[in-house]
Amino acid sequence: MDRARALGRLKFSDSGFRLMTMASALIVLILLAGVAIALFIGAWPAFREFGINFFFSDAWSPPKEQFGAATAIYGTLVTSLIAMLIAVPVGLGIAVFLTELCWLPLRRPIGIAIELLAGIPSIIYGIWGVYYFRPVMQSYIQPFLISTLGDLPGIGFLFAGPPFGYGVLTAGLVLALMILPFITAVSRDVFDTVPTVLKEAAYGVGATTFEVVGNIVIPYTRVGVIGGVMLALGRALGETMAVTFVIGNATKIQTSILAQGTTISAMIANQFADADPGLFTSSLLALGFILFVITFLVLAAARWMLSRLELKA
């Protein structure tokens, strides 16, 4: 009798635990769906009011209640593009250094240092950017770019205008620094999946380090590297704090990358507190929804690629 009751209780707690874990797993699903649904509901008034034009209009005027996402989307894409153009080659270079060139006893310490740097809060990059990097940009880098590249036909318009220090290029560069440890850490892990025998075979037939990297490591890990890069792109697109400080927060599209601009996340962070309920808030939520959709697609593609590498390994 007692035994039956004890067994019954065990069975009850057993299925109870199973259900709890299952419910938690479902909550993770619901969270992501919840983000999408809550933002879409919040954004609906803006989408209904402006329609498809919301995506293409560069208007942003709270007093006139005219809002469009083009400026913010443009800034988000351009800053992320600048960040990727710089951080990807440098990050891959460091990863190659760590896996092929570095003196063995130093590999682990440098690798660990980079992983730790990847965890530093983005606001640290923001405050450093505005107090140290912005003045350097204003006094040295931007005047140099204006005087050398500013007059070139074809690309001169990218470097036009006075050196403010604040601007799209500054934001892109700070963003590059922020995602650099991340790209390095991911691509080093990916490079480490290359079987040593493959590399040794190549070295054995006389290949140089460059040839091993170019002909063995990169082809073997291509999908993983692209996945890692897209993961970093996902971070860059959604990053707020490293950007808000230095981009200047001008709600106007300018062709010069030295000019001030804004990104989706910077716009939300800056204006949300002052936004009155109604169209203004709804438009900011619509921006958030757009950011969510963009990063979702990028991250989903990244994960899909990384999982393909795992299947291979």
Added chain:
Amino acid sequence: MANLYSGRKRRNIIWTGLAYAATVLGLSMLVIILVTLIWNGFGGLSIDVFTKNTAPPGVVGGLLNSIVGSIVTTVIGLAIGAPLGILAGTYLAEYGHDTRLAVVVRFINDILLSAPSIVVGLFIYELLVVPVGHFSALAGGVALAVLGAPIMVRTTEDMLNLVPNTLREAASALGMPRSLVIRHVAYRAVRSGIVTGVLLAIARMTGETAPLIFTALGNSLFSLDPRGPMSSLPLIIYEFARSPYAEQQKLAWTGALILTFAVLALSITARALSASSKQN
């Protein structure tokens, strides 16, 4: 023949040289950031920072309310996120395996892992701030939980997958039900691994700024009430770094130093723990 060799050699030197250059450039920039952080933050460290609340310009103030606020919101985030994350991770590793639900949850969790934190902040704003009508530390904590939980899901699953099946079989053979096998055998075997995940999640939650702007909002007064707005270190850095007053800027740097130090200490502890557990 000799030409071919020297060409290959030259190309090798150029490209490996570029890899060296990238390393020097990247690492030195990151070192510069840390050095300026220590340089600017260290001078501001004093007893006042830890004993006084944030003050208006002109008055000597500290960061007490922000440090306490950071701890409170993080604890709320952990109290909600840790059970959720660990249980969900348990489901993936112990029950779900390759079922369709588990595959989807794993995929979605990986996306949540790097979802933009500002979007999560907006979501919690819609969910917990708008209906209630005011900002609260509780909402901030929930936002942090959403950001921290995926880390714990991932590490818990990875760790449980390391438990040898023979261990589970041995426990089952003694007649232990599944849940007891998990709780008393599997969890125990990978305890330090799960703690590692929790520490990494705390590190992530402590450093987040963007989601707190629309949830915890910030508070210049000392507050322990989770139902009201609350300050936190990242929020006060965000505010003071843009302040025109020198003493507030200095406090922002000091806050940044404390925050970085806390985050680094957490991740180093996590790393040491997981390293020691791998040796066993």
